[in-house]
Amino acid sequence: MMRTYEGYFRNGRFVSDEMIEIPENEKVYLMITGEQIQLPKTKKNKSNTGKRPISELKGLLENKVWIPADFNDPIEEMKEYME
16 A cells, blocks of 8 residues: 655654654655755754753653662672772
């Protein structure tokens, strides 16, 4: 079944307003129209590389990553090397 999606390339990636799911090993044709479009404006704090600024990453892993209480305790197996 042929499907058509509209979007544009930014920083080497295809960007579309739709969620696109393509099954593994699906044959895909890419048509470049040569037509230039006005790209949507990005947030002021977003860099030109498309990467998130550090301020957006703070708290991202909150309640997902934890460190055990005994993390800094000496390791018994390493005791003879540490003396």
